[in-house]
Amino acid sequence: MLLSQPYFQQCATAYIPAFSISCPHSFYVSVSKRSFISCCSSQLQTAVVNGTLDSKIAERDEIRLGLPSKGRMAADTLDLLKDCQLSVKQVNPRQYVAQIPQLSNVEVWFQRPKDIVRKLLSGDLDLGIVGLDTVSEYGQGNEDLIIVHDALDYGDCRLSLAIPKYGIFENIDSLRKLAEMPQWNIEKPLRVSTGFTYLGPKFMKENGLRHVTFSTADGALEAAPAMGIADAILDLVSSGTTLTENNLKEIEGGVVLESQAVLVASRKALIQRKGALDTTHEILERFEAHLRALGQFTVTANMRGSSAEEVAERVLSQPSLAGLQGPTVCPVFCKCDGKVAADYYAIVICVAKKALYKSVQQLRAIGGSGVLISPLTYIFDEETPRWRELLSKLSM
Numbered sequence: 001m002l003l004s005q006p007y008f009q010q011c012a013t014a015y016i017p018a019f020s021i022s023c024p025h026s027f028y029v030s031v032s033k034r035s036f037i038s039c040c041s042s043q044l045q046t047a048v049v050n051g052t053l054d055s056k057i058a059e060r061d062e063i064r065l066g067l068p069s070k071g072r073m074a075a076d077t078l079d080l081l082k083d084c085q086l087s088v089k090q091v092n093p094r095q096y097v098a099q100i101p102q103l104s105n106v107e108v109w110f111q112r113p114k115d116i117v118r119k120l121l122s123g124d125l126d127l128g129i130v131g132l133d134t135v136s137e138y139g140q141g142n143e144d145l146i147i148v149h150d151a152l153d154y155g156d157c158r159l160s161l162a163i164p165k166y167g168i169f170e171n172i173d174s175l176r177k178l179a180e181m182p183q184w185n186i187e188k189p190l191r192v193s194t195g196f197t198y199l200g201p202k203f204m205k206e207n208g209l210r211h212v213t214f215s216t217a218d219g220a221l222e223a224a225p226a227m228g229i230a231d232a233i234l235d236l237v238s239s240g241t242t243l244t245e246n247n248l249k250e251i252e253g254g255v256v257l258e259s260q261a262v263l264v265a266s267r268k269a270l271i272q273r274k275g276a277l278d279t280t281h282e283i284l285e286r287f288e289a290h291l292r293a294l295g296q297f298t299v300t301a302n303m304r305g306s307s308a309e310e311v312a313e314r315v316l317s318q319p320s321l322a323g324l325q326g327p328t329v330c331p332v333f334c335k336c337d338g339k340v341a342a343d344y345y346a347i348v349i350c351v352a353k354k355a356l357y358k359s360v361q362q363l364r365a366i367g368g369s370g371v372l373i374s375p376l377t378y379i380f381d382e383e384t385p386r387w388r389e390l391l392s393k394l395s396m
């Protein structure tokens with residue numbers, strides 16, 4: 001069955017093995033880095049598109065992916081792609097177009113995060129990686145934007161309302177108390193300084209704060225209350241240090257949005273642009289496989305036992321040893337007195353990094369020895385749940 005697939009044949013003959021693939025409990029093979037995705041990605045079915053789109057997209061052959069050109073998301077985005085074997089080849093940091101050799105139909109464009117969202121909407125980009133805060137603020141709920149992967153595991157922050165710790169705000173610790181302060185009325189509304197001029201007013205309205213005005217600023221918002229320019233600020237917070245250093249505090253109910261890096265796509269492009277959906281599928285699978293593996297280790301150990309079933313039962317009696325889909329148990333054969341027999345069993349399981357030490361203790365308790373632990377590079381599921389979700393969002 002394996003050798004009927006071209007990539008497995010190649011790795012058996014010409015390629016230098018770079019990865020070993022283990023599919024739950026059945027076989028191990030090695031494949032070159034270049035072809036590993038193809039082994040796991042099933043052929044996309046030709047999907048039937050329900051509904052029509054109001055306008056045609058611009059004609060071009062390549063799929064355009066927007067990546068942050070600067071700021072704190074830029075380096076982490078390139079790192080994620082590299083970890084997924086999708087390294088971006090950029091000749092010069094000032095050159096705004098680049099290639100991903102593994103995805104020959106993709107053209108990378110480096111843009112400011114907010115421009116990535118704007119260009120997805122205008123049809124000048126098809127895919128992008130930015131913070132959810134940026135998608136929400138500049139996308140303004142536009143239905144053409146689809147979040148393909150909502151948790152890329154970096155760029156974590158929250159969009160949060162903050163007020164001074166002192167003066168009239170000293171005893172205010174919730175949005176409700178802030179709203180009920182007698183100080184705010186039509187003539188003298190609560191003044192909020194923010195760069196989020198779409199999400200800010202929307203949040204206040206949804207939370208019943210009627211007497212509010214907004215002023216905009218691009219940076220160093222935390223100075224506004226002390227300067228007398230604003231009563232409160234609405235800005236991104238990650239460590240909270242900037243708020244603390246400026247005598248400001250967050251309040252209960254004041255978080256507008258929890259954000260991290262996301263993969264976002266133009267619905268129109270996914271449906272209409274040739275190759276866009278296949279490319280998105282490949283990127284999504286690689287991201288999912290890498291991110292799932294980040295939290296796991298492979299653990300192998302030796303164990304004596306009367307049969308594979310008996311060893312499996314012992315392993316499964318321990319709460320931290322169930323693995324992804326149960327343990328792989330393989331007999332290790334030796335020749336004794338001229339007879340070949342299973343001397344002991346090798347077990348292979350995946351273990352959550354958090355539960356690693358507990359797992360080792362449990363393995364030892366049931367007779368495991370020679371415990372080897374190695375990092376996992378990728379975990380490919382049969383089909384990623386996010387792919388199903390995407391197809392359903394596209395009515396496919």
Ligand SMILES: Nc1ncnc2c1ncn2[C@@H]1O[C@H](COP(=O)(O)OP(=O)(O)OP(=O)(O)O)[C@@H](O)[C@H]1O
Pocket residue numbers: 070071072073112113114130131132133134155156157219236237238239259260261
């Ligand atoms: N502490 C943080 N402050 C701001 N953004 C953060 C923080 N932590 C994570 N991020 C994420 O990084 C993204 C980019 O922020 P960054 O400030 O680097 O770029 P930018 O806001 O586009 O540039 P500029 O601040 O010059 O306008 C944010 O949209 C957010 O998703």
Ligand SMILES: O=P(O)(O)OC[C@H]1O[C@H](OP(=O)(O)OP(=O)(O)O)[C@H](O)[C@@H]1O
Pocket residue numbers: 218219220221222235236237238239240241242243
């Ligand atoms: O909770 P913290 O870890 O302290 O981070 C929050 C700060 O980081 C961001 O500013 P940035 O560094 O992007 O500077 P800017 O104000 O010029 O955008 C954000 O606008 C906050 O000011």
Ligand SMILES: [Mg+2]
Pocket residue numbers: none
């Ligand atoms: Mg910033």
